[in-house]
Amino acid sequence: MTEQELVARAKNGDQDAFEQLVRDNEKRIYNLTLRMVGDPEDALDLSQEAFLNAWKGLASFKGDSAFSTWLYRLASNACLDFLRSKKRRQDTTGSPLSLDDEDAPPPPSDDTSRPDLQLERKERTLALHRALDALPPHHRQVLVMRELSGLSYQEISQALDLDLGTVKSRLTRARIALKKILSEDGNFFSPPPSIPTEQ
Amino acid sequence: MNHCERFMDLLSQSLDGPLPLEDHQALQQHLEQCPECRLLSQQFLEIREEFHSWEDQEVPEGFTAVVMDRIRAAEEKPKVIPIWKHRQFKTFGSIAACALICMGLWRTGAPEVSQDAAFAPAASAPAAETMDVHSYVTADSAAVDGAPAPAALAKSAEDAPAQDASASLTVHAETASLPDEDQLIRLVQDTLGQVPGTLVLVDTLPQIAEGTLYTAADGTQLLVLSAQPEAGMWKTLAESASFCLELGDGPMVFMTTN
Numbered sequence: 001m002t003e004q005e006l007v008a009r010a011k012n013g014d015q016d017a018f019e020q021l022v023r024d025n026e027k028r029i030y031n032l033t034l035r036m037v038g039d040p041e042d043a044l045d046l047s048q049e050a051f052l053n054a055w056k057g058l059a060s061f062k063g064d065s066a067f068s069t070w071l072y073r074l075a076s077n078a079c080l081d082f083l084r085s086k087k088r089r090q091d092t093t094g095s096p097l098s099l100d101d102e103d104a105p106p107p108p109s110d111d112t113s114r115p116d117l118q119l120e121r122k123e124r125t126l127a128l129h130r131a132l133d134a135l136p137p138h139h140r141q142v143l144v145m146r147e148l149s150g151l152s153y154q155e156i157s158q159a160l161d162l163d164l165g166t167v168k169s170r171l172t173r174a175r176i177a178l179k180k181i182l183s184e185d186g187n188f189f190s191p192p193p194s195i196p197t198e199q
Numbered sequence: 200m201n202h203c204e205r206f207m208d209l210l211s212q213s214l215d216g217p218l219p220l221e222d223h224q225a226l227q228q229h230l231e232q233c234p235e236c237r238l239l240s241q242q243f244l245e246i247r248e249e250f251h252s253w254e255d256q257e258v259p260e261g262f263t264a265v266v267m268d269r270i271r272a273a274e275e276k277p278k279v280i281p282i283w284k285h286r287q288f289k290t291f292g293s294i295a296a297c298a299l300i301c302m303g304l305w306r307t308g309a310p311e312v313s314q315d316a317a318f319a320p321a322a323s324a325p326a327a328e329t330m331d332v333h334s335y336v337t338a339d340s341a342a343v344d345g346a347p348a349p350a351a352l353a354k355s356a357e358d359a360p361a362q363d364a365s366a367s368l369t370v371h372a373e374t375a376s377l378p379d380e381d382q383l384i385r386l387v388q389d390t391l392g393q394v395p396g397t398l399v400l401v402d403t404l405p406q407i408a409e410g411t412l413y414t415a416a417d418g419t420q421l422l423v424l425s426a427q428p429e430a431g432m433w434k435t436l437a438e439s440a441s442f443c444l445e446l447g448d449g450p451m452v453f454m455t456t457n
Contacts, residue, residue, distance in 0.1 A: 015270065022263045030258045044259060051266045052273070128249050146215065147250040153215070172211035179242050188249075189242055 003067050011058050018058075022051050025068050028149060029075045035144040036079035037086075038133055046082055050075035065158040072151065072159040076141050083137045127188040131181040139174035146171055203229075203236050210240055214247055 001009075001017075003024070009017035029050055034043035053074050054061075061070050132140055145151045145159065156167045182188040209226045212218060218226065230237050 015267065015274075018270070019263060019267050022266050026258045026262050026266075027255060030262065031255045034256055040256075040259075044262070048262070048266050048269070052269055055270050056273075124249055125253070128246070147247060148253065168208060168212060171215075172208045175211050175214075175243055175246070176207065178246060179239065182242075182246065189245060 004063070007058070007061065007063065007067050010055075011061075018055055021054075021067060025071050026051075028068065029071050032072060032075050032144060032149050033079055035132070035148050036076065036137075036140060037082060038129065042082065046078045047075060050078050053078070065155070069151075069155050069158050072145065072149065072155075073161075076145070076159065080137050080141065083140075123187050127182060127185050131178050131185060131188070134181050135174065135177055138170070139177055142167065142170050143174045143178065203233060206230075206233075206236060210236065210243065213240075214243055 001020070003021070006017045006021050006024075010021060026047070030043060030047045033046040033050070034040060037043055037046060050071060054071055057074075061067070132143070135143070141160065142156060145156045151159065153164055153167050156162070157164050160167070162170070206226055206229045209218060209222050213223070213226060217223070230240060
């Protein structure tokens, strides 16, 4: 059964059809929320919430985009709300943003024969997680969608209700901001080769 | 730098797919001349490489089952909005406040009956705040508000034991603490002889009690409303009280703080 058929059935109250839609999309939506908020438990809650909202709001889904794109929209909006609320709480309590080692997904498990490379790899992964966590949510949103979820400009544009030009420029600004944070962190980029000075 | 900024978008877009030939050539030409942008290009590539090395995480087991269980539970659950969360509940608070003001004006000149002994605090209790309680059936209050009384409320008014609507009771409540549940329920049911659907206006009930829903052993619920009006929420007292009664699980009595 195609996605369109499943959506049509779900709209008529067919829970089995909706269950299939959840199965088909759970991994991408869970990973989006995980990359957006960092914490696996929060990601689980937010992704499940996104599916519940999808069920409740099925009547409003007109099919102008793919169902998965609509889900990305619901999930990323839920994440943005969560992050804003989290920031407000942190602003109130004064506790800084932090990303524990446990929060970051493990780096790829290659280079097992080289502990030094493994350590370096882990450092880079953690540095990128920290940088992503430090980005403003709307920058993080487009970067995660593009780099990790692999959405096209068009899909991001539909998911975020932005025009294509805004998607491109926001991605540029997000990448520059991320690069700046990583440069300041000092644990991601290899030091540039020194340029010999002429005497 | 302004010169370089022109190429930032192209540099970013070049990561996502091939550029049109003209843009590609312009970017390459710029990169050959600009070491800063060459470095930035290299850093962008490093970031992308790291991102792409991240593997998708497996979804925790039972994810779909949990979602579907929640959906089924939501579908089976009757759609009753908790009364204290409903917009009209707030409306009722506003109306009650209005009624309080009206009745406050009305009772000037009315005799007061004091029954301090019934609810006197323990001798060891700290200095207590006096709480004046005035009871009015909602049907009467609706009349004060100028609206016709709904059937449910009118019935309550008819069933109510005969009493002086100006009956007043002085109760002691410790400041900054919630009134005792039994005390309040008894106050409404026994002492004042009120019936469900009654609006009880309490002049100095501590604000901390606002929003509290008391439930007596017989199922009667007593709701303490905020007397703070909210803009745009004015509706007739009868309409709001009737709504609350319809939504409530059983008999209800309403109180409000001043």
